[in-house]
Amino acid sequence: MIDRITELRGEAEAAIAAGSSSDALEELRVRYLGRKAELPQMLRGLATLPPEQRGAVGKAANAARQALDAQIHARAAELAGSELDQRLQEDRVDVTLPGAPAQPLGRLHVLTATRRELEDIFLGLGFTVMEGPEVETVHYNFDALNHSSTHPARARTDTFYVSEESVLRTHTSPMQVRAMEAHPPPLYVVIPGRVYRPDSDATHTPQFHQIEGLAVDEDITLADLKGTLLEFARAVFGGERDVRLRPHFFPFTEPSVEVDVSCFHCAGKGFLADGARCYLCKGEGWLEVLGAGEVDPNVYSYVPTTEANAPGYDPEKVQGFAWGLGVERIAMLKHGIPDLRLYYENDLRFLEQFR
Amino acid sequence: MRVPLPWLREYCDPPLDVRAIEERLTMTGTKVEAIHHHGVASTDGFVVGRVLTAEQHPDADRLKVCAVDLGEAEPAQIVCGAPNVAAGQTVAVARPGAVMPDGTKLKQAKLRGVASEGMILSESELEIGSGGEGIMILDAELAPGTPLGDVLPIAMDVIELEITPNRPDCLGVYGVARELHAATGAPLAPAPWADDPGSAGPLAGAEVVVECPELCPRFTARVLEDVTIAPSPPWLKARLTAAGQRPINNVVDITNYAMLLSGQPLHAFDLDRVAGARLTVRRAGEGEQVQTLDGQTRTLDSEMVVIEDSEGPTSIAGVMGGARSEVQPDTKRVLLEVASWKGPNIHRTSWALGLRSEASGRFEKGLQPEQCLHAQAIATRLMEELCGASVAAGTIDIGPEPPAPAVIGLREARVRAILGVDVSAERQTEILAALDFSSIRTPEGLEVSVPPLRREDVTREVDLIEEVARIDGLERLPATLPARRGAAGKLTHAQRLRRAAEDALVGRGLHEIVGWSFTEPALLDRLRLPSDHAMRQVVVVENPLSDGQSIMRPTLLGSLLDAARQNVTRNGPDVAIFESGTVYRRKDGPLADEHHALGALLTGALAPRSWRGEPVQADFFAAKALLGALLERFHLDWSVRPGSWPFLHPGRSAEVLVNSRGADAVRVGFLGELHPLVADSWGLERTAAFAVDLGKLAAAAEPVVSFAPFGSFPALRQDLAVTLPVSVPAAEVIDRVRAKAGKSLERVEIFDVYSGAQVGEGRRSLALALSFRTLERTLTDEDIAPVREKIVAALAEIGGELRG
Numbered sequence A: 001m002i003d004r005i006t007e008l009r010g011e012a013e014a015a016i017a018a019g020s021s022s023d024a025l026e027e028l029r030v031r032y033l034g035r036k037a038e039l040p041q042m043l044r045g046l047a048t049l050p051p052e053q054r055g056a057v058g059k060a061a062n063a064a065r066q067a068l069d070a071q072i073h074a075r076a077a078e079l080a081g082s083e084l085d086q087r088l089q090e091d092r093v094d095v096t097l098p099g100a101p102a103q104p105l106g107r108l109h110v111l112t113a114t115r116r117e118l119e120d121i122f123l124g125l126g127f128t129v130m131e132g133p134e135v136e137t138v139h140y141n142f143d144a145l146n147h148s149s150t151h152p153a154r155a156r157t158d159t160f161y162v163s164e165e166s167v168l169r170t171h172t173s174p175m176q177v178r179a180m181e182a183h184p185p186p187l188y189v190v191i192p193g194r195v196y197r198p199d200s201d202a203t204h205t206p207q208f209h210q211i212e213g214l215a216v217d218e219d220i221t222l223a224d225l226k227g228t229l230l231e232f233a234r235a236v237f238g239g240e241r242d243v244r245l246r247p248h249f250f251p252f253t254e255p256s257v258e259v260d261v262s263c264f265h266c267a268g269k270g271f272l273a274d275g276a277r278c279y280l281c282k283g284e285g286w287l288e289v290l291g292a293g294e295v296d297p298n299v300y301s302y303v304p305t306t307e308a309n310a311p312g313y314d315p316e317k318v319q320g321f322a323w324g325l326g327v328e329r330i331a332m333l334k335h336g337i338p339d340l341r342l343y344y345e346n347d348l349r350f351l352e353q354f355r
Numbered sequence B: 001m002r003v004p005l006p007w008l009r010e011y012c013d014p015p016l017d018v019r020a021i022e023e024r025l026t027m028t029g030t031k032v033e034a035i036h037h038h039g040v041a042s043t044d045g046f047v048v049g050r051v052l053t054a055e056q057h058p059d060a061d062r063l064k065v066c067a068v069d070l071g072e073a074e075p076a077q078i079v080c081g082a083p084n085v086a087a088g089q090t091v092a093v094a095r096p097g098a099v100m101p102d103g104t105k106l107k108q109a110k111l112r113g114v115a116s117e118g119m120i121l122s123e124s125e126l127e128i129g130s131g132g133e134g135i136m137i138l139d140a141e142l143a144p145g146t147p148l149g150d151v152l153p154i155a156m157d158v159i160e161l162e163i164t165p166n167r168p169d170c171l172g173v174y175g176v177a178r179e180l181h182a183a184t185g186a187p188l189a190p191a192p193w194a195d196d197p198g199s200a201g202p203l204a205g206a207e208v209v210v211e212c213p214e215l216c217p218r219f220t221a222r223v224l225e226d227v228t229i230a231p232s233p234p235w236l237k238a239r240l241t242a243a244g245q246r247p248i249n250n251v252v253d254i255t256n257y258a259m260l261l262s263g264q265p266l267h268a269f270d271l272d273r274v275a276g277a278r279l280t281v282r283r284a285g286e287g288e289q290v291q292t293l294d295g296q297t298r299t300l301d302s303e304m305v306v307i308e309d310s311e312g313p314t315s316i317a318g319v320m321g322g323a324r325s326e327v328q329p330d331t332k333r334v335l336l337e338v339a340s341w342k343g344p345n346i347h348r349t350s351w352a353l354g355l356r357s358e359a360s361g362r363f364e365k366g367l368q369p370e371q372c373l374h375a376q377a378i379a380t381r382l383m384e385e386l387c388g389a390s391v392a393a394g395t396i397d398i399g400p401e402p403p404a405p406a407v408i409g410l411r412e413a414r415v416r417a418i419l420g421v422d423v424s425a426e427r428q429t430e431i432l433a434a435l436d437f438s439s440i441r442t443p444e445g446l447e448v449s450v451p452p453l454r455r456e457d458v459t460r461e462v463d464l465i466e467e468v469a470r471i472d473g474l475e476r477l478p479a480t481l482p483a484r485r486g487a488a489g490k491l492t493h494a495q496r497l498r499r500a501a502e503d504a505l506v507g508r509g510l511h512e513i514v515g516w517s518f519t520e521p522a523l524l525d526r527l528r529l530p531s532d533h534a535m536r537q538v539v540v541v542e543n544p545l546s547d548g549q550s551i552m553r554p555t556l557l558g559s560l561l562d563a564a565r566q567n568v569t570r571n572g573p574d575v576a577i578f579e580s581g582t583v584y585r586r587k588d589g590p591l592a593d594e595h596h597a598l599g600a601l602l603t604g605a606l607a608p609r610s611w612r613g614e615p616v617q618a619d620f621f622a623a624k625a626l627l628g629a630l631l632e633r634f635h636l637d638w639s640v641r642p643g644s645w646p647f648l649h650p651g652r653s654a655e656v657l658v659n660s661r662g663a664d665a666v667r668v669g670f671l672g673e674l675h676p677l678v679a680d681s682w683g684l685e686r687t688a689a690f691a692v693d694l695g696k697l698a699a700a701a702e703p704v705v706s707f708a709p710f711g712s713f714p715a716l717r718q719d720l721a722v723t724l725p726v727s728v729p730a731a732e733v734i735d736r737v738r739a740k741a742g743k744s745l746e747r748v749e750i751f752d753v754y755s756g757a758q759v760g761e762g763r764r765s766l767a768l769a770l771s772f773r774t775l776e777r778t779l780t781d782e783d784i785a786p787v788r789e790k791i792v793a794a795l796a797e798i799g800g801e802l803r804g
């Protein structure tokens, strides 16, 4: 009996090892361990054996059955793994097909993206964002900004009028006085918005966008303006940039300056690595970006002191700076946009190009 | 303004090249816009020659073959086509190899078979003047072979300056020279008017009456006799040409030269053509007509000033002269008029007449009365030198004594306080002196007296600070940051919400456009607005660039439609765009009713085509889903109800409400498919759109969203299919479900809509997905059964029947 068990075990072990599929294994299980198979029948027939043989035969038969059972499970797991591998191998897709369904991609207009970028820079510098009316009174657009009654900007060739006393604002600057009327000093605001002038060619559109800046406190100097705009220039055009202030004239700032940023295309050299003149700054090494200055003391005199802004704006006690920059110009420089009119054509081939 | 550099250097000549001069002027406030080179690029190959013989060309009537002495052993043979060439003339010659101002390089040439070794030059070929067709005849004293550049200004740099409106004193070369002097420290030559050959006192032989002194602060006149009208010498022509003025004759050229040098316009009358030898300055009559130098008849009003003689008006003061008393080739006696006019008045006159001249452009910037005699002095001296004239004794000079110089205190501490950098009182004095201000030291700083030419611009301490800063300070300015007391940068609720709204649409595939605020009145008709519609209360621009831009848009629809059409035409049928911008309505008072709107427009497919299924096409529900995504994001309680707009499909249009369940429901905008006639007017197929007032949305949205607990128990989900008459709006079904289900209903959604034979005529089936949840425990079907019964009963009241 023992010999027969050993023989069966050996035969079964060889067959299981050679089993090549789950079905074949199941067949082997039935053949060697099934109800009618020899080994289980031996175990069931133990009682018929002489008592002195029962222990040894039972032990051997049990061991053989357990061993074969374990071997079948192990082999089955092995086969299942490779069969899964096989199935997955067959379940391939062309990963280079486009994703589906296609997701539509939208984008902000580059003017909005630029305006937000600039707002965020000034928010980081402690400025709040204010907005104001586009149909504005002559008072806020000109008078309160120290424009003489005969200033040429008031002419109907330079300003859109909607009535004797109101205009489409020609700049965001009228909000300077409105902001001071509404809030006491210290005041740090930027005012983005749409402005209008009757010009139309490749470098002028009758509407465009500005961001006004205004900071008024006890002791804000022209050097503070330079520092603030240096931060701005570096944030927009890169950390290596420098700024310079050139004297200029605006009715509502004194001293007035135009502000240039060192050219980011040629690193301020005016020429490129191959010796060619830089097209962006036309060889100057500097790019004009905005007009600015210390708020003219006359402007404060147009700000009445009220409950809203007490103690008000006494030009002997407060001083500050203001600037007005063009959003189109900044975006144009930054992205190399050649013609202002592209902004307002809204061709998707333009809109899709920006982030 | 164009300033020839040699002219500028005559008065201030720093040891700097033109680039360095550009840099100094630009950095001190006189911006150099461009540097032009006038005349020849190189003087090489240009020499003085003497025509020895001039013979007829054998084969060409108009050509002469000349032997020209160029200072060498053998004369050169040059073929010349000028009618005036003749033996004995001293001429300007370009030799082979010379490069002409237009860039052409001269070569040995044969003209009609005769060799020519160069070219005899005219003034215009050298850009010295524009005079005539003939060659230029030079001073006979000049030796042949002399380099032409040594004796004629044939090459010069010209700097083009931007003069800011506060600096009319820099409209003359000498004013710019003073700036250069202050900017570089190089010495400044005495003023060109310092030496005046004329004299004050009464003038015989001419008379002037000023009837409107309020518009004419000063009127001066001199008489020059024995004038010989002739062309100006080359140096004068060259300077005028380089400065952009066309040479005419010596008298006119002198008036232009004196103007360019001093900034002050002058006018030369032929005194013998001034009827009655008497000029009257008076306001024009209403409707009075005057013929100006350009041959046109101008109609004037009483705010305009004319100068007339005894036969009537000869010129419009400060703007343009008349032909009748102009200087002619036979003029012998010149009346030189130099007057000061009120800038604003000249500005008004020239704009009203559409008549701009060099003189009006200068007067309107505001010249000072002192400048009259500056110009007289320069012109008088040149008329004596160049026209053989002699000045008659005396000067007519009408007008009050100009005001005394203003004296302004300049506190030393204030300079630092404004600029943020120190400029010592010594340096301040030095800068101000260079700019013609005189100063006295005081304990606090300086007492500064303002020169006449700066009296309009410099009236306060801060103006003096600017003068100091632009010469010394700006370039040394440190970059500091403000103290920023109480400055905490932050967007407002409404600003953050606007960004979020824009981002929500961008995230769903829409492109933002930026349209024009202007639109055409025809838009209102194209949108089918009836004549009494509120959207016709538009803001009208009084002076639009064109009729197409003559009103302010009352809606974003116009720009959205324009952009959609443009893109459909150029880029295909699928367009999904939005705009975030201001719209305008007229209201009482000077301002407009403005609000920030957000509008979207969809046409064609909402997504690109894909290999797996067709994309959704734009329609009412596609637009509503987008709007919903936007409004849900703000936690707004919103709904729509049928509404009608003339530009929308009457069956597919709705008004959008927020806080719709409260009594304070607010209409915030519209939603719908465009009326097919409107869509067609822009060449569009089915198009859906919405627009909402972002201000109203921001007001309705809670600034802070509070946390709502959601417990730890799972939700119980049940579906409910019900058939109803189609006349029952889905919203009413949802409202009833919510009302009956009570607090435990977490969500209810319609996930299927079906109509067809199975549900019967006039009915449709709605499939609802209900989700219940409580904070206390897990709900079972038994818990919900009574709720479900109540819902079914409530729906039965409006004709609902539970399906299978």
Ligand SMILES: [Zn+2]
Pocket (backbone or CB within 6 Å): A263, A264, A265, A266, A267, A268, A269, A270, A271, A278, A279, A280, A281, A282, A283, A284, A285, A286
């Ligand atoms: Zn560059």
